[in-house]
Amino acid sequence: MARHDPVESFTTGSGPPEPEAKDDRFASARPAGPTIKGFTPAQLTATAIGTVLLAVSLWAILASLDQAVIGVLFLLPTLACACAFYAVGVRRRMRQGVIDELAEVLARHIGVPDATYLDIDARQWQGRGWVGVPHVLNIQYPTEVDDSAPDWASGVAEAVHAQLDEQYTVGRHNVRGHRLTLRDPTRTGGTLTPEPAARADRARDAVRRALPETVARPVPTQADLTSWLVPLGVDGAGTRVGWNLAAPQGHLLVLGRSGAGKRVLLTGIVVEAAARGWPVWIIDHRRVDLLGVRDWPNVQIVASTLDDQIVVLNQAWREMEGRVALIESGSSRTELEPLVVVVHHFREFASAVADAANRAGQGPAAASLALDRVNDLLRHGRQVNVYVVLSIQRADDPLLREENRDEVGTVVALGRLDNRAASTLWSGNVPAEQAEPVPGRATVQAGDGTPVLIQCFWTPDPREARRVNDEQDLYLLDALRPNVVTHPVLHVQRSRALTDSPEASWRVNLNADLAEGYGSSTSSLADWSRARTGGSSGGSAGGSATIAQTEAAGWSEMVMVSQLQVGSLARLDDDTGWVIIEQVEPVQNDGTKLLIRWRGNDGAGSQMVSRTRAVRIRHLNDGIY
Numbered sequence: 322m323a324r325h326d327p328v329e330s331f332t333t334g335s336g337p338p339e340p341e342a343k344d345d346r347f348a349s350a351r352p353a354g355p356t357i358k359g360f361t362p363a364q365l366t367a368t369a370i371g372t373v374l375l376a377v378s379l380w381a382i383l384a385s386l387d388q389a390v391i392g393v394l395f396l397l398p399t400l401a402c403a404c405a406f407y408a409v410g411v412r413r414r415m416r417q418g419v420i421d422e423l424a425e426v427l428a429r430h431i432g433v434p435d436a437t438y439l440d441i442d443a444r445q446w447q448g449r450g451w452v453g454v455p456h457v458l459n460i461q462y463p464t465e466v467d468d469s470a471p472d473w474a475s476g477v478a479e480a481v482h483a484q485l486d487e488q489y490t491v492g493r494h495n496v497r498g499h500r501l502t503l504r505d506p507t508r509t510g511g512t513l514t515p516e517p518a519a520r521a522d523r524a525r526d527a528v529r530r531a532l533p534e535t536v537a538r539p540v541p542t543q544a545d546l547t548s549w550l551v552p553l554g555v556d557g558a559g560t561r562v563g564w565n566l567a568a569p570q571g572h573l574l575v576l577g578r579s580g581a582g583k584r585v586l587l588t589g590i591v592v593e594a595a596a597r598g599w600p601v602w603i604i605d606h607r608r609v610d611l612l613g614v615r616d617w618p619n620v621q622i623v624a625s626t627l628d629d630q631i632v633v634l635n636q637a638w639r640e641m642e643g644r645v646a647l648i649e650s651g652s653s654r655t656e657l658e659p660l661v662v663v664v665h666h667f668r669e670f671a672s673a674v675a676d677a678a679n680r681a682g683q684g685p686a687a688a689s690l691a692l693d694r695v696n697d698l699l700r701h702g703r704q705v706n707v708y709v710v711l712s713i714q715r716a717d718d719p720l721l722r723e724e725n726r727d728e729v730g731t732v733v734a735l736g737r738l739d740n741r742a743a744s745t746l747w748s749g750n751v752p753a754e755q756a757e758p759v760p761g762r763a764t765v766q767a768g769d770g771t772p773v774l775i776q777c778f779w780t781p782d783p784r785e786a787r788r789v790n791d792e793q794d795l796y797l798l799d800a801l802r803p804n805v806v807t808h809p810v811l812h813v814q815r816s817r818a819l820t821d822s823p824e825a826s827w828r829v830n831l832n833a834d835l836a837e838g839y840g841s842s843t844s845s846l847a848d849w850s851r852a853r854t855g856g857s858s859g860g861s862a863g864g865s866a867t868i869a870q871t872e873a874a875g876w877s878e879m880v881m882v883s884q885l886q887v888g889s890l891a892r893l894d895d896d897t898g899w900v901i902i903e904q905v906e907p908v909q910n911d912g913t914k915l916l917i918r919w920r921g922n923d924g925a926g927s928q929m930v931s932r933t934r935a936v937r938i939r940h941l942n943d944g945i946y
């Protein structure tokens with residue numbers, strides 16, 4: 322297995338990242354206690370309840386003195402007062418909610434650990450319905466905050482403007498007291514924060530002119546293939562924007578509603594990873610979205626049933642644990658090649674796993690298996706070069722906990738996000754322009770960098786391209802397909818059939834393994850990965866033994882069509898299935914193709930196939946079928 326040297330072209334460095342240093346500037350800064358001016362919502366609610374009780378008691382006393390009518394005359398205005406107290410309490414709570422959200426956004430913008438480090442005193446609520454917006458804001462921040470930049474205060478005003486959709490001017494910036502006062506423009510002079518709508522319109526027009534609607538994925542050069550930067554698309558200036566696995570947080574999160582372009586983007590990522598010779602494991606919860614890459618070289622498995630998906634996730638986790646053990650026993654991270662684990666439609670997958678666990682009568686720990694495993698992979702995977710690509714529909718999905726967001730280096734949000742989701746996702750660093758409703762149009766943020774608008778590369782679905790016989794797409798796929806297959810296909814190997822009961826199935830899944838080839842084989846996936854990385858460098862003696870064992874037993878492999886021979890047992894495509902090759906002839910006037918005549922279970926046929934297409938063959942003397 323090839324070692325991965327650092328690649329110079331990386332902007333953020335490549336190769337195994339060092340653990341990041343923690344920001345301890347605020348270690349000694351005590352969070353300011355929240356300052357709530359006037360009555361709290363709870364006090365107002367208590368007053369309302371007290372008033373109701375008072376009114377009812379008064380009425381009861383008067384009624385017992387045969388003065389019920391006078392009692393009602395007392396009761397009605399007092400109840401009205403109670404309602405008013407209650408309504409004011411509710412409004413207070415809603416205003417407090419607005420300020421809490423603003424504090425979250427500002428905490429990220431200012432760079433304090435969380436919202437409790439800020440004290441925001443919001444006053445003069447006016448306009449905008451019943452709740453209103455504050456026209457004066459006093460923001461007290463910790464002394465550790467670096468507010469020396471000349472545009473620091475106006476930057477905060479802009480962040481408040483983006484969150485509350487109201488213009489502010491900087492009323493006063495008390496640098497010594499670490500207090501910033503923002504006011505609405507009618508009360509004080511000063512520079513208005515620019516209107517987001519106008520800013521966004523200008524930026525959107527510029528981007529619309531610059532970004533094309535379809536950009537075919539460029540065929541990787543030799544230099545690209547040694548890089549850990551996986552191209553995602555192009556920005557308005559035509560510069561490639563990529564996912565850098567070697568960045569401090571290596572994983573990738575893909576967000577987007579139905580039809581936004583997740584499948585196309587994931588197909589591209591799989592193709593790029595496979596071209597670099599990295600193994601790819603796919604959990605495709607919709608079952609058919611990524612089926613098109615099932616026969617792609619180096620895509621070891623596309624798990625489309627829930628049972629298989631559970632096994633693949635579990636095995637990815639075990640693989641990670643195995644790699645950690647290798648590192649603990651002295652191996653170097655640079656000996657471990659990247660393993661890319663794609664979890665497509667994570668929300669649905671996690672829910673389905675929870676349902677399966679409940680059906681099987683398992684406890685809450687089992688129900689959160691998918692979530693826990695993915696969290697572990699996100700947290701520790703990159704230390705051992707196991708990288709997760711997570712796709713999910715909504716940016717505000719509660720499955721994406723804040724700490725997960727910190728583990729994910731690159732986020733691609735396809736399509737539009739609402740303001741709230743955007744400010745949470747981009748940590749207050751909200752992009753000036755929203756993605757247009759064009760498939761594949763996305764906002765990308767790498768680390769804490771500025772989010773950029775890109776058009777994701779178009780990568781055809783190999784199955785679909787074959788089905789509709791789209792010549793251009795087939796040509797592109799031929800060029801993208803790796804010529805060398807470094808990782809064999811895998812299948813789920815279970816100890817026995819899954820027919821007994823949900824409980825038995827659950828247990829069998831947890832103990833199931835992955836094995837090479839389509840048939841039964843003894844080598845486990847974890848062994849195989851380690852074997853490839855440690856084989857010659859002494860990383861895993863057990864792994865080397867596995868390869869030898871596998872080769873003695875024989876296994877299926879991918880070859881180019883030009884390598885097919887008469888008598889080969891080959892799988893040309895999904896339609897023909899496994900066939901025996903009877904003849905291989907050149908095609909007249911087209912040196913790029915070969916005419917293949919074959920015979921299968923359902924009869925014989927012929928087809929013209931590109932010489933460079935990779936097809937899977939099985940060796941007739943290996944005895945595994």
Ligand SMILES: Nc1ncnc2c1ncn2[C@@H]1O[C@H](COP(=O)(O)OP(=O)(O)OP(=O)(O)O)[C@@H](O)[C@H]1O
Pocket residue numbers: 534535536577578579580581582583584585586610760761762776777778779780
């Ligand atoms: N990068 C792109 N360039 C050009 N067209 C694209 C691109 N991405 C997606 N499309 C178009 O949009 C369609 C829908 O894309 P895709 O299937 O990837 O969406 P999706 O987000 O996976 O949807 P779902 O969640 O429903 O599976 C594609 O069939 C394609 O026609």
